[in-house]
Amino acid sequence: MNTCTSKIVLIASTTLVVVTLLLNLWVFPAIGANKDAAIRAFDMSHLRSIGTASLSYATDHNDQLPNASNILDYAWQLIDAGRLPNDIGIWQSHLDPASYLENCSSASIPKNDPQNSTYLFKSCVAVVLEKLNTKMPVTTPIAWTRGLQSDGTWTTFSPYGSKCGMIVFLDGRVMHYHNLSDNGGQLTRFDGKGKTANIFEALPPGIRVGEYVLTPKEKIEWARANERLQISRALTPQLLLFLAIWIIFTGLSFYRIKKKKGDVLGLFIWACVLTLLLSILTAAT
Numbered sequence: 001m002n003t004c005t006s007k008i009v010l011i012a013s014t015t016l017v018v019v020t021l022l023l024n025l026w027v028f029p030a031i032g033a034n035k036d037a038a039i040r041a042f043d044m045s046h047l048r049s050i051g052t053a054s055l056s057y058a059t060d061h062n063d064q065l066p067n068a069s070n071i072l073d074y075a076w077q078l079i080d081a082g083r084l085p086n087d088i089g090i091w092q093s094h095l096d097p098a099s100y101l102e103n104c105s106s107a108s109i110p111k112n113d114p115q116n117s118t119y120l121f122k123s124c125v126a127v128v129l130e131k132l133n134t135k136m137p138v139t140t141p142i143a144w145t146r147g148l149q150s151d152g153t154w155t156t157f158s159p160y161g162s163k164c165g166m167i168v169f170l171d172g173r174v175m176h177y178h179n180l181s182d183n184g185g186q187l188t189r190f191d192g193k194g195k196t197a198n199i200f201e202a203l204p205p206g207i208r209v210g211e212y213v214l215t216p217k218e219k220i221e222w223a224r225a226n227e228r229l230q231i232s233r234a235l236t237p238q239l240l241l242f243l244a245i246w247i248i249f250t251g252l253s254f255y256r257i258k259k260k261k262g263d264v265l266g267l268f269i270w271a272c273v274l275t276l277l278l279s280i281l282t283a284a285t
Helices: 003-059 071-080 216-234 237-259 265-284
Strands: 125-128 141-145 165-169 174-177
Touching (some): 003 071, 003 125, 003 141, 003 165, 003 174, 071 125
Antiparallel strands (some): 141 165, 165 174
16 A cells, blocks of 8 residues: 555544444433433332332321331331331432442341431431321322432432432332422322422421431532543443544554554454444444
């Protein structure tokens, strides 16, 4: 291959590099977002299980949902009643910094004294601890994603950051929300006087909620972990490997053209083959 042809191949391959880069800035983050959505769907199923178990518990307790001292006690009331298995995964999310920063290796929930427990149950869920019964309005929340604020948004250190959260209601429905203040409020006030974004206004007055309270250090660390997760969705290992392949190919091509050491077509074919294989592997996973 002569120098002119080699330069044409190099220009074409460089253009392909740019196109590949631009495509993967959208494709790979979308793949990551799809994986996140799949995990959230799994978490939604777990939240529905907690709601269903709570309602089932009420059938044997005069229509009363569990009255608990804290969220650990709540979980164990459902377990002891045979409504939920002792599986800590039901109360955690793989997207929650609490699950991957705290090295939670236990598959079950330790049964400590709820009043004097040194075990910190860092659940991704918040639950209503008292006063709920099945005769209340079906729009009454039972449990929701940890970190929900009174303005209807989730904190940056909640399981999914400030992006979204979920709520399970007394009728067993599980709803996914981005911001509860949309459209004048996504929740129904407990007193029936319109809509609200404040979760506490959708609950009976004076209600207690069981939710893990983060330390100031955890708030900072978990918020940063959520930010790093979003960045990693844009700079995936697959994208970096793509760039490495084409940078090496371009460098070797320039070297061969400059030193007149033959054509670059073989290098171009190898770069295309490696790119194709990587694309197939990425799509498969």
